[in-house]
Amino acid sequence: MNPRHIGADLKVTARGYLRNPVALFFSLIFPIILISLFGLIFSSVGSTSTTLEVLNEDHNSPLSQQFLAELNNTTLVKVAVVTDPSVTPSNFAAWLGQNDDPVGLVIPDGFNASYAQGRPVNLTLFTNPTDAASSGAAQGVVTGVANGFNLARAGGAEVIQVPPPLTVGSQVLTYIDFLIPGLIGFSILTSPMFSMVDISSSYRKDGIFRELSLTPLTRAEWLTSRILWYVLLTFVTSGIMIGAGIYLFNAHVTLTLGILPYLVVGPLLFVSLGMLAGSVAKTPESAALIGNIITFPMMFLSGTFFQVSAFPPALQTFARFLPLYYVIDGMNQVMLFSNAGRATTDLAVVFVTAVVFFVLAIRFFKWRDE
């Protein structure tokens, strides 16, 4: 491989890219939009509490006040007592729906008295199936607090205690922290994959590969130049995403040199895979189809937007066959958990896969059809 050839091609590629407003938008502006969008959507997850509308029919009895205070103390729900006199237990469900409130609780009349006399009394909880997170949180909190009151009523002692939860990893993490490695992985995947699939078929159709085949530039040099370009691009977009995440959402990520190998090997993998997909396709249309078939499952099932551990077991197994999973998991280990051992394993998997795809891409990528 001739470094001068690679440098010349890299220069031409960079000029073409930097003069393309659409490409620039997707490289420089889109990452900010992406991180802002997902940051805003998910910034509330795990950080703010669910509002629990409470219809207190026991008319501010000491026990009901104490019960509501305990609910508030959990910090997982924020109690809002309904003061509208027209709201009754019979129309409470409709009222919640009209006010877009996902969860509500009715404390019945005689709650205090029943408790004092040891008679069973029902707390009625309203939940919304379309908001599983709020509903689950409310149900867990109300049940937990009620159990505590029952235990106290029976004179029992709380032997097993659950203090406020700690977050996995070495620091307190929020959803945005997980999003940053995920979205960097998303960018490492989509930018080279879509671009290379398109280039490999359109350059062949337009005869540009034929032109290049008549010069001393080799296929390996051309592919290496593209890889280097996407490595540079990945550095820029990753920097933008990390900066935006920290600046806009106060994300907590460990900035270490351990990230860099992923920003190099990741583009190597997906430029090669994109080239391979485009090379085996006969037409630009089939190339786009193959590219989408490869890209979309990886985009959503590799831990980009959602943690793989939240998937059903079968999908978790499937995810482990996707190369992007190891890129994102590796970056999670480096940026969030400081787990060098697993990060190294992930990097090794990505590197070996990248080398295999690079060799295959060179093998199947032809300047022209014979």
Place this chain on the structure above:
Amino acid sequence: MTAAIEVQGLVKRYGPLAAVNGIDFTVPAGSVFSFLGPNGAGKTTTTEILEGLRRRTAGSVRVLDLDPWTDGAALHRRIGVIPQDFRFFEKITAREAIEYYRTLFHTHVDPGELLAKVELLDKIDARYDTLSGGQKQKLGLALALTNEPEICFLDEPTTGLDPHARRAIWAVIRALKREGRTVFLTTHYLEEAELLADHVAIIHHGKIIASGAPSEIIRVHGQRERISVEGPAALAPVLREQLGLNTTYEDGRVEVELTDQHDALRVLSAIEQSGLPWQSFMTRQDTLEDVFVRLVGQMDEGALKSETPT
């Protein structure tokens, strides 16, 4: 004169189809050679074999004394190719494109000088996607010359260009010849081949049906010089009877084929003596296009069986 290209018994098959079926020709170094043929005749396949882009099935091919397929990399450093409908990177300027090729070929050509040569200097800093069709072809030509090639393969370089742009390309081809470079020109414009080429080969159905200098092909395969006069149909049999020359009538014109230079005076005299009305007297000679159309037509009718070297 040494041969820049030597082809003997070249065959290229795609399955049962023989796109090129045993052709021979030689291109002398420093000449302009035009390869002609209707669509699907085997021109592009032959040209791509010569350029080292396609593997031949059988036969011998030497280009600059190299085998184009096995010595492709070495050959590509010494030839320049401009394909039909040249395409390049959209956002790159003419100067940058030449600098790119200059680095790849390790040459030291000046972009300005090269673009001046193809009359594109005023567009040196214009991006490819802003150039007109003719300007794009000129840029392709400039890129094909970046490595100062010994042979230039020009595949229909003037197709779709306006007359002015075509003439500019012709001027470049003439300049290349003056510099001693060999030009292998594929074209649909027979007039272009007749004007520019020292040697021509006409290929059809994978076989060469005529080859030689354009004037030689016209002399051998064309009809003789004719006198054409506008007049009544009755004039044709009168002249045929009086002169004993091949005389035809078509579309209001009588044409008499001349066998020697004295026939012209005899024809004029016979027309005058016939007493029939006439006007618009002219002499006419076959062009390469006439010969091409006739030869291809004859072969399609099965009249011409194989190559007729001249």
